[in-house]
Amino acid sequence: MSCSQISRREFMRASAATSVTLLTPTMLQASPRPVPPSDRVRFASIGTGIRGSEIMRAAMACPGTELVAACDLYDGRLEWAKENSGKPNLEVTKEYRKILDRKDIDAVLVAVPDHWHAHLVEEACAAGKDAYCEKPMSHTVEQGFAMAEAMNGHQRIVQVGSQRRSSIVYAKAKEFLDSGALGQVTSIEEHIDRNDASGAWVYPIPPDASPKTIDWDTFLGSAPKRPFDPKRFFRWRCYQDYGEGLPGDLYVHMLTGVHFIMSVTAPPLRAHSTGGLFRWTEDRDVPDLIWTLYEYPTFRLSLRCSLNNESDEVLSVYGTKGTLTLKNDAALTFTPQDTSPRPEGYSIYGWPTRLRNEYLEDWKKQHPAPEPGRFLIVGETKTFSAPPDYDETVDHMNNFMESVRTRRPSVEDAVFGNHTAIACHMANFSYFYKTTAVWDPDTKKIRG
Numbered sequence: 001m002s003c004s005q006i007s008r009r010e011f012m013r014a015s016a017a018t019s020v021t022l023l024t025p026t027m028l029q030a031s032p033r034p035v036p037p038s039d040r041v042r043f044a045s046i047g048t049g050i051r052g053s054e055i056m057r058a059a060m061a062c063p064g065t066e067l068v069a070a071c072d073l074y075d076g077r078l079e080w081a082k083e084n085s086g087k088p089n090l091e092v093t094k095e096y097r098k099i100l101d102r103k104d105i106d107a108v109l110v111a112v113p114d115h116w117h118a119h120l121v122e123e124a125c126a127a128g129k130d131a132y133c134e135k136p137m138s139h140t141v142e143q144g145f146a147m148a149e150a151m152n153g154h155q156r157i158v159q160v161g162s163q164r165r166s167s168i169v170y171a172k173a174k175e176f177l178d179s180g181a182l183g184q185v186t187s188i189e190e191h192i193d194r195n196d197a198s199g200a201w202v203y204p205i206p207p208d209a210s211p212k213t214i215d216w217d218t219f220l221g222s223a224p225k226r227p228f229d230p231k232r233f234f235r236w237r238c239y240q241d242y243g244e245g246l247p248g249d250l251y252v253h254m255l256t257g258v259h260f261i262m263s264v265t266a267p268p269l270r271a272h273s274t275g276g277l278f279r280w281t282e283d284r285d286v287p288d289l290i291w292t293l294y295e296y297p298t299f300r301l302s303l304r305c306s307l308n309n310e311s312d313e314v315l316s317v318y319g320t321k322g323t324l325t326l327k328n329d330a331a332l333t334f335t336p337q338d339t340s341p342r343p344e345g346y347s348i349y350g351w352p353t354r355l356r357n358e359y360l361e362d363w364k365k366q367h368p369a370p371e372p373g374r375f376l377i378v379g380e381t382k383t384f385s386a387p388p389d390y391d392e393t394v395d396h397m398n399n400f401m402e403s404v405r406t407r408r409p410s411v412e413d414a415v416f417g418n419h420t421a422i423a424c425h426m427a428n429f430s431y432f433y434k435t436t437a438v439w440d441p442d443t444k445k446i447r448g
């Protein structure tokens, strides 16, 4: 093969085009459609802390919804619920039963610490309410199956709140994967890294926090009894009694995106984690770095979360025909790979010149080079961006409200949510027991 042919091929590769497309927001955010009063969804918020406040606003922004009550265990959050909703007379309570007993409430938003999810969702279903439950769905593997049973048994809509499932960016990514544009995908990697106290859940404690303003016994719920400790109440993510550390907080988002775009319908086969508690050592029993390799039947997935370095969140999906990257949840880029035929250019340099030339001549005959000025089309690098003010949570919440109205199954029901939650539990199982976690579908348990 002559030098000029090689350089032309290189040129063809370098000349591949690029395009950038702004994704269109959904109908909802572009032009809310009117909902007749008979279809109005009356909902209540249970848990009006950091996330509860966001999803309360998202639900209020959906067409045809009405917030009628709020419940929380801390006075400050009940005061904030009135402010946040713009309803100074909103009915508020510290007793969730008062909400579930009301016949005029169709749905509840559950945004409480993870150890309370199962109990509240099961009770809500039994009380005839539909439930939007924040991620991760469960605190233990057993709870996840009980929640799915409650959803099915009481024929309720249960939607898990990991909003990537409704994102227009992930929908585009799924389109690429389903079209076969990436070829065979065998490896995926992603990480979320943070480097500050807030990212590490060391939140300030409000100055009025006390057993008078907080219902501490109810907060503990099924967790071990302890004396009042505001750190545990406000920084619950740091303790295994109430949360699942980084997997429950952040892996679950990454797993939701991957399960959705890769059409995964079961927990991973195996998981192997490493990590450690290196820096935020003052008061927590979960690691500040965790790294997990997951095995799925047709691909492998590497996830990492660190609280000791800040970097962009990048999801990379590697296929035989191209790479898909998704940066900070907002920009999706497909880069095709040049898979056009090319002669062997490495091992033949261990051959005598005579045989090498023979091989190259033969290859050339079988693969005539394009005429000068006519180039092979290698494919375009395509980028898709979400509009700057795009909020996937509003889309996700609107999907929930539409399911409540129409009884159409939720886009992220308790079965989907259970699979991502189990993957989080497998990561922790592997980390804490220092063994590979194996999912056993027959016993529905993780074993080492």
Ligand SMILES: NC(=O)c1ccc[n+]([C@@H]2O[C@H](COP(=O)([O-])OP(=O)(O)OC[C@H]3O[C@@H](n4cnc5c(N)ncnc54)[C@H](O)[C@@H]3O)[C@@H](O)[C@H]2O)c1
Pocket: 046, 047, 048, 049, 050, 051, 052, 053, 071, 072, 073, 074, 077, 094, 096, 110, 111, 112, 113, 114, 116, 134, 135, 136, 161, 162, 163, 218, 219, 233, 234, 236, 248, 249
């Ligand atoms: N989807 C997301 O992007 C996202 C983001 C942040 C948090 N979350 C999830 O949202 C949930 C809440 O997290 P947060 O950051 O808002 O926590 P938070 O501590 O700010 O708020 C939790 C609130 O729940 C209340 N609560 C606890 N037990 C209760 C009970 N039995 N009845 C009524 N209220 C109760 C507490 O008083 C507290 O105010 C968690 O499951 C978390 O994983 C999801």
